[in-house]
Amino acid sequence: MNKTMDLGTATSNKVNEYDVPEGVEIRGRYCEQFGNKILTRDALQFVADLQREFRSHIKYAMDCRKEAMIRYNHGGLPGFDPATSYLREGDWTCAPVPPAVADRRVEITGPVDRKMVINALNSGAKVFMADFEDALSPSWENLMSGQVNLKDAVDGTISFHDKARNRFYKLNDQTAKLFVRPRGWHLPEAHIFIDGEPATGCLVDFGLYFFHNYAAFRRNQGEGFGPFFYLPKMEHSREAKIWNSVFERAEKMAGIERGSIRATVLIETLPAVFQMDEILYELRDHSVGLNCGRWDYIFSYVKTFQAHPDRLLPDRVQVGMTQHFMKSYSELLIRTCHRRGVHAMGGMAAQIPIKDDPAANEAALDLVMKDKLREVRAGHDGTWAAHPGLIPACMKAFDDNMGNAPNQIQTKKREDAANITDEDLLQRPTGVRTMEGIRLNTRVGIQYLAAWLTGSGSVPLYNLMEDAATAEISRVQNWQWLKYEVELDGDGLGVEVNRELFGRVVDEEMARIEREVGKEKFEKGKYKEACKMFTRQCTAPALDDFLTLDAYNHIVIHHPK
Ligand SMILES: CC(=O)SCCNC(=O)CCNC(=O)[C@H](O)C(C)(C)COP(=O)(O)OP(=O)(O)OC[C@H]1O[C@@H](n2cnc3c(N)ncnc32)[C@H](O)[C@@H]1OP(=O)(O)O
Numbered sequence: 269m270n271k272t273m274d275l276g277t278a279t280s281n282k283v284n285e286y287d288v289p290e291g292v293e294i295r296g297r298y299c300e301q302f303g304n305k306i307l308t309r310d311a312l313q314f315v316a317d318l319q320r321e322f323r324s325h326i327k328y329a330m331d332c333r334k335e336a337m338i339r340y341n342h343g344g345l346p347g348f349d350p351a352t353s354y355l356r357e358g359d360w361t362c363a364p365v366p367p368a369v370a371d372r373r374v375e376i377t378g379p380v381d382r383k384m385v386i387n388a389l390n391s392g393a394k395v396f397m398a399d400f401e402d403a404l405s406p407s408w409e410n411l412m413s414g415q416v417n418l419k420d421a422v423d424g425t426i427s428f429h430d431k432a433r434n435r436f437y438k439l440n441d442q443t444a445k446l447f448v449r450p451r452g453w454h455l456p457e458a459h460i461f462i463d464g465e466p467a468t469g470c471l472v473d474f475g476l477y478f479f480h481n482y483a484a485f486r487r488n489q490g491e492g493f494g495p496f497f498y499l500p501k502m503e504h505s506r507e508a509k510i511w512n513s514v515f516e517r518a519e520k521m522a523g524i525e526r527g528s529i530r531a532t533v534l535i536e537t538l539p540a541v542f543q544m545d546e547i548l549y550e551l552r553d554h555s556v557g558l559n560c561g562r563w564d565y566i567f568s569y570v571k572t573f574q575a576h577p578d579r580l581l582p583d584r585v586q587v588g589m590t591q592h593f594m595k596s597y598s599e600l601l602i603r604t605c606h607r608r609g610v611h612a613m614g615g616m617a618a619q620i621p622i623k624d625d626p627a628a629n630e631a632a633l634d635l636v637m638k639d640k641l642r643e644v645r646a647g648h649d650g651t652w653a654a655h656p657g658l659i660p661a662c663m664k665a666f667d668d669n670m671g672n673a674p675n676q677i678q679t680k681k682r683e684d685a686a687n688i689t690d691e692d693l694l695q696r697p698t699g700v701r702t703m704e705g706i707r708l709n710t711r712v713g714i715q716y717l718a719a720w721l722t723g724s725g726s727v728p729l730y731n732l733m734e735d736a737a738t739a740e741i742s743r744v745q746n747w748q749w750l751k752y753e754v755e756l757d758g759d760g761l762g763v764e765v766n767r768e769l770f771g772r773v774v775d776e777e778m779a780r781i782e783r784e785v786g787k788e789k790f791e792k793g794k795y796k797e798a799c800k801m802f803t804r805q806c807t808a809p810a811l812d813d814f815l816t817l818d819a820y821n822h823i824v825i826h827h828p829k
């Protein structure tokens with residue numbers, strides 16, 4: 269459950285009271301506030317229209333992902349598509365950046381929790397990316413209360429009373445501009461059925477948010493543009509084309525100018541790095557840049573090369589932005605975006621403030637600062653912060669290097685990155701594998717899943733931010749090391765990863781988790797369920813596409829009929 273839900277009459281227990289259009293069935297819990305504010309008949313009609321118009325396109329795009337995976341599993345490599353070289357070589361630009369978001373030097377991200385939405389909007393960041401994706405466990409309660417929270421935020425009426433601390437929260441006069449990240453194409457929304465099938469999660473997130481907020485957003489936030497979005501986990505420009513058509517459909521419904529809606533696409537899958545021009549081209553009237561989603565990108569490297577034992581990664585902690593393939597990806601993204609006239613956004617450093625150890629805190633801040641300096645000097649126009657406490661350091665790095673200029677689109681063209689090749693983008697990162705690597709993957713993976721199953725999609729673990737993307741790396745890395753029975757070459761002991769070793773690691777790490785969180789929390793929490801799920805996923809003969817697809821089945825709660 270959302271820790272800070274403040275939903276007034278949210279506890280009503282009426283059955284099936286939502287007023288739904290034909291073909292739509294709501295299987296989530298009835299709540300008067302959800303019904304009055306979000307799940308209105310007209311909004312549901314809009315979502316159903318999107319679903320009906322785009323479901324076959326989405327299905328086709330997902331089938332194409334599967335086909336591409338089969339090619340990679342048979343030795344194929346992702347690469348630039350010769351058929352679209354005319355687009356990469358062509359001289360075109362995206363629509364001009366809307367003035368409201370010309371300056372995005374620091375963007376804070378976070379789940380759509382009520383208190384966090386207020387804190388993020390007040391944080392001093394230029395943008396707040398409200399997340400229905402990596403940072404959110406998509407339970408019915410989280411999703412619907414998140415929609416309520418965003419509606420109140422866009423209306424400017426959001427407030428929150430933390431009763432335990434008797435603290436009141438409301439918006440400052442100056443707030444960050446709101447971007448919303450819907451879920452990826454692959455996730456269903458099993459609480460809303462349309463024509464007998466679960467709706468597509470991202471169409472629910474997008475459709476409900478757009479329907480209720482476009483007018484107020486354009487008035488209060490977007491200076492005539494908007495709403496603004498972040499689009500996650502795409503693998504090919506055909507997926508961006510669907511989003512573009514969804515936007516056009518929404519603009520038509522709302523009677524607003526084509527090109528009002530703007531979106532930044534996360535380049536966070538390995539196949540997508542070869543499609544950056546194509547993605548921008550599809551969205552050229554709706555684009556406001558690309559972002560280096562570094563954590564999912566690393567996850568995608570392992571997933572794409574799941575059947576390539578010559579491309580195994582070293583320990584997760586060693587795969588940073590200075591590895592050649594990561595550096596090449598970020599530089600090519602900067603060149604591509606600036607050539608097309610839009611923002612090249614940096615990504616998330618995983619460090620968060622450490623409250624009880626000033627020296628460790630300083631070291632963490634120093635790492636964040638270094639990461640941000642690298643980004644701004646390379647030519648990024650802005651970056652992500654996971655926590656309000658990191659904003660001053662991120663801001664300083666960008667202020668010191670960009671001064672008063674809102675961005676570097678015109679000044680850091682990075683033409684040198686035109687020479688980046690397929691090999692640069694695919695190069696295996698260097699480093700070693702250790703026992704601590706597999707232990708940490710296991711400890712983090714289980715604790716993250718346990719949190720996710722109880723409603724928290726982003727959590728602090730061992731002084732780092734963990735979310736769905738970082739947890740994915742832990743899972744797929746364990747899976748791949750087990751599959752190839754790799755040698756842990758960093759310990760000097762020549763230990764091989766196999767089922768027996770992994771079983772021991774799981775037992776020992778579960779015992780450690782119990783010691784660390786305490787017996788009571790361990791027993792009350794979902795650690796055992798998470799452990800079972802994580803162990804199955806790490807040892808499954810075929811790699812699960814996403815950690816959250818399996819886990820989602822455990823958080824779906826259908827309203828009893
Ligand atoms: C790979 C990717 O996709 S990255 C993007 C997705 N991931 C995210 O967005 C992660 C966002 N960050 C977070 O969720 C949190 O910062 C965590 C879970 C990492 C750490 O949370 P906590 O340990 O609870 O933070 P902490 O206790 O230090 O919080 C202090 C205050 O800052 C607030 N805060 C912390 N992070 C955020 C945030 N991202 N946005 C807004 N407020 C925040 C807390 O609400 C709290 O407010 P209060 O003092 O009014 O009570």
Ligand SMILES: O=CC(=O)O
Pocket residue numbers: 402534536560561562563564565615616737
């Ligand atoms: O969404 C961001 C990422 O790094 O993954």
Ligand SMILES: [Mg+2]
Pocket residue numbers: 402500534536561563564737
């Ligand atoms: Mg991501």
